[in-house]
Amino acid sequence: MTSSRRGFLLRSAGVTLAATAVSRAALAGLPELASHDSPDTAPPLVPGSGPHYNPVVTLNGWTLPWRMNGGVKEFHLVAEPVLREMAPGFTARLWGYNGQSPGPTIEVVEGDRVRLFVTNRLPEHTSVHWHGQRLPNGMDGVTGLTQPAIAPGKTFVYEFVARRAGTFMYHPHADEMVQMAMGMMGFWVTHPRAPSPAIAAVDRDYVFLLNAYDVTPGASVPKTSTMTDFNLWSWNSRIFPGIAPLVARQHERVRLRVGNLSMTNHPIHLHGHEMHVTGTDGGPTPPASRWPEVTVDIAVGQMRQMEFVADAEGDWSLHCHKAHHTMNAMGHDVPNMIGVDQKDVVDHIRALVPGYMAMGANGMGDMADMAMMPGPPGTAPMMGGDGPYGSLEMGGMFSVVKVRRDQPAGDYRDPGWFEHPPGTTAHEWTGEPPPAASHAANNRANDATVQAKKPDMGGMRMEH
Numbered sequence: 001m002t003s004s005r006r007g008f009l010l011r012s013a014g015v016t017l018a019a020t021a022v023s024r025a026a027l028a029g030l031p032e033l034a035s036h037d038s039p040d041t042a043p044p045l046v047p048g049s050g051p052h053y054n055p056v057v058t059l060n061g062w063t064l065p066w067r068m069n070g071g072v073k074e075f076h077l078v079a080e081p082v083l084r085e086m087a088p089g090f091t092a093r094l095w096g097y098n099g100q101s102p103g104p105t106i107e108v109v110e111g112d113r114v115r116l117f118v119t120n121r122l123p124e125h126t127s128v129h130w131h132g133q134r135l136p137n138g139m140d141g142v143t144g145l146t147q148p149a150i151a152p153g154k155t156f157v158y159e160f161v162a163r164r165a166g167t168f169m170y171h172p173h174a175d176e177m178v179q180m181a182m183g184m185m186g187f188w189v190t191h192p193r194a195p196s197p198a199i200a201a202v203d204r205d206y207v208f209l210l211n212a213y214d215v216t217p218g219a220s221v222p223k224t225s226t227m228t229d230f231n232l233w234s235w236n237s238r239i240f241p242g243i244a245p246l247v248a249r250q251h252e253r254v255r256l257r258v259g260n261l262s263m264t265n266h267p268i269h270l271h272g273h274e275m276h277v278t279g280t281d282g283g284p285t286p287p288a289s290r291w292p293e294v295t296v297d298i299a300v301g302q303m304r305q306m307e308f309v310a311d312a313e314g315d316w317s318l319h320c321h322k323a324h325h326t327m328n329a330m331g332h333d334v335p336n337m338i339g340v341d342q343k344d345v346v347d348h349i350r351a352l353v354p355g356y357m358a359m360g361a362n363g364m365g366d367m368a369d370m371a372m373m374p375g376p377p378g379t380a381p382m383m384g385g386d387g388p389y390g391s392l393e394m395g396g397m398f399s400v401v402k403v404r405r406d407q408p409a410g411d412y413r414d415p416g417w418f419e420h421p422p423g424t425t426a427h428e429w430t431g432e433p434p435p436a437a438s439h440a441a442n443n444r445a446n447d448a449t450v451q452a453k454k455p456d457m458g459g460m461r462m463e464h
């Protein structure tokens with residue numbers, strides 16, 4: 001897990017600005033513009049001043065540096081078109097903030113006075129709504145209701161006190177359908193000022209947003225009028241195998257903060273561990289009311305904080321449980337061809353369309369191996385991701401929680417695939433073979449069942 005040299009330098013500069021005095025003239029201007037062009041997960045941004053907290057890690061993202069100005073924490077967001085590598089080999093033309101979609105994560109401390117400069121470099125007006133914050137009404141960022149729109153080229157200032165600790169988001173409240181479908185959104189975390197059992201300290205604190213795009217295979221700009229039939233289901237505008245693993249040392253306490261700015265709910269499922277929902281957008285869940293889950297459904301516009309103890313070594317899947325959401329660009333009107341012998345049809349079609357391939361006679365798992373086949377250049381494969389035992393046959397909202405006994409504390413580098421101790425993996429049975437299956441016998445049995453029912457149904461009709 002590395003970050004670009006440019007990104008590192010900018011973040012370092014941000015920390016320096018936050019930690020040292022800046023000249024009065026400089027403070028009269030806008031905060032230095034930090035931008036980040038790497039899709040890699042940046043290391044956490046440890047605060048250089050103010051109360052200490054354990055910073056979050058944004059999956060395939062970064063945290064925005066700030067400067068202190070007369071006791072106010074100042075940030076500079078720039079709304080602009082960006083190029084986002086959604087997976088290796090597939091880059092989309094999105095809109096975002098400071099070089100990325102999603103925009104950078106904003107981290108502050110409960111009680112901080114925060115000033116946010118928002119510069120608009122989009123071709124149309126925008127605004128920023130600070131989702132979940134308690135703030136003066138005029139700072140709520142709703143175009144037409146609480147403020148005029150920020151015209152292209154203009155900069156607006158928002159200022160409020162981060163009154164309560166918790167997990168929040170930001171996104172436009174202007175031409176929302178288009179701007180969110182284009183990728184404009186970001187994460188916001190307000191850390192508690194003093195240690196709190198409601199928002200307990202954890203060893204690793206990961207954040208990501210659930211979002212979705214409709215990019216026609218071969219194209220790079222999302223369709224913005226799509227309502228439900230998106231074809232790219234992403235975390236922080238990344239799709240598997242482009243989503244970074246979530247790494248933990250065995251027995252560490254891990255928090256996931258997840259926000260949903262897509263158009264449908266996502267049941268987020270973790271293998272091999274139990275997690276508790278420890279907070280929502282409305283604040284921390286009282287400890288007495290928490291219960292264990294292995295799947296947490298996150299509705300549209302909601303945020304959830306989940307926590308678990310990473311006590312089991314291994315590579316554990318973390319994914320949305322809607323099966324279509326772990327696939328990349330595909331048509332949803334593909335017929336089920338399982339059990340259909342397509343050979344004659346294929347021969348006929350090949351006379352008209354050279355190279356035509358039949359799909360799905362034995363399921364669609366084979367497609368992962370020829371995953372580069374279906375789309376034009378620049379299209380994400382439907383599913384793939386090479387693992388230690390072959391293709392994972394996954395795409396979209398999928399990643400791996402990698403728990404390792406020897407992962408150093410605070411080290412977010414990918415440790416590679418888990419090496420299973422001998423004798424602990426599922427393996428082929430090599431004893432006496434099972435009796436041969438007979439499809440013909442099964443089919444005869446099915447036919448017999450149908451035939452047996454028919455006279456009954458006919459008899460019923462005749463009685464009426």
Ligand SMILES: [Cu+2]
Binds near residue numbers: 233265266267320397
């Ligand atoms: Cu989903």
